[in-house]
Amino acid sequence: MQHSQRPSSPDARTTASGQSGNATVVPLTEERVEIGTATTPAGKVRVRIEIDEHRQRITVDDVREEYQPTVRAVGKPADGRREPYLDGDEVVIPVYEERVVVERRLFLKEEIRLRRARHVFREDHDVPVRRERAVFERLQADGSWREVSPGAPVAEHTEPDSSAAARE
Secondary structure, three states, X not given: OOOOOOOOOOOOOEOOOOOEOOOOOOOOOOOOOOOXXXXXXXXXXXXXXXXXXXXXEXXXXXXXXXXXXXXXXXXXXXXXXXXXXXXXXXXXXXXXXXXXXXXXXXXXXXXXXXXXXEEEEEEEEEEEXXXXXXXXXXXXXXXXXXXXXXXXXXXXXXXXXXXXXXXX
């Protein structure tokens, strides 16, 4: 197998057999393609929030508490005064008096009991209710804004001219 020797420089005019002669120099070229993206404005979009208000009927419970007093006679001696206290659903307010006996003693004369009665009334009311909704608009060529649906593309894309691609 024969090994051919390449010239070490383009100026060397020797052939593979070692003889000098006229060698032809052919330049080598290479083409490279670079692909990238560029951001170009395709239009403008704005979003505004509108508030719609309507009336809605709701039902609420109106709770009212009333106190119904009853007086219960006790009539027994007391060791000391007692503050009002709770006995179940009743607020008990002790009422005292002093009686003259051979000695003076404190008697619990009566108790006033306040029984709490709770009443629930169902009432209907019309109340205002607000709901927000987003409105998407696109800037038109004439400078006006046109509403677009939320799922629609924001900008119109134009296809590249196929004849311009064919010319290259």
